[in-house]
């Protein structure tokens with residue numbers, strides 16, 4: 001059956017966060033070999049993702065300024081790696097990471113083809129993303145996907161984060177389509193896939209690492225353009 005509208009996640013789905021993360025961490029390894037030189041990239045990535053998730057959850061609740069969150073994230077990142085930042089303040093490390101991260105932003109594989117294909121078929125499209133509206137809008141513009149979607153709905157707009165029904169409802173409503181006819185594409189099993197399925201919408205798991213974790217619940221794609229036939233559209 002053809003979908004009535006496409007709802008799609010931003011971070012780690014349309015936006016290739018992992019690519020930027022790797023660039024940010026590579027900059028830290030290159031500039032602070034005394035701190036990070038002996039560590040494997042994988043180890044740094046894992047610690048950074050854990051720190052990011054923890055600080056993000058706290059920050060979203062408290063509404064803290066972005067610069068404070070970046071500094072807190074770097075502090076926690078160093079603690080997880082048991083690194084003592086001799087002489088290099090977390091705020092300085094956060095700044096270096098941030099510059100490399102921001103300079104390398106790009107859309108995920110197949111993102112543009114998916115959005116253009118859906119558009120050409122007249123399918124309304126809304127980005128559904130947890131986070132602050134201005135931050136997510138700027139990001140979507142930077143990676144070139146903002147002009148290809150009809151709506152951007154954030155947890156700030158909905159007053160609730162995924163998997164809460166309210167954010168999906170607002171997005172489908174903006175598209176003028178009942179939520180039951182919407183299909184949500186996202187990388188997060190709990191928030192995107194199960195969240196959408198629990199509301200009666202369809203779901204596609206974006207799984208570029210081919211983890212296969214969501215296979216029982218929803219079809220999975222490793223390249224976003226592969227979702228076109230699953231939406232009932234021709235690729």
Ligand SMILES: [Mg+2]
Pocket residue numbers: 009010011012013186187188
């Ligand atoms: Mg995501």
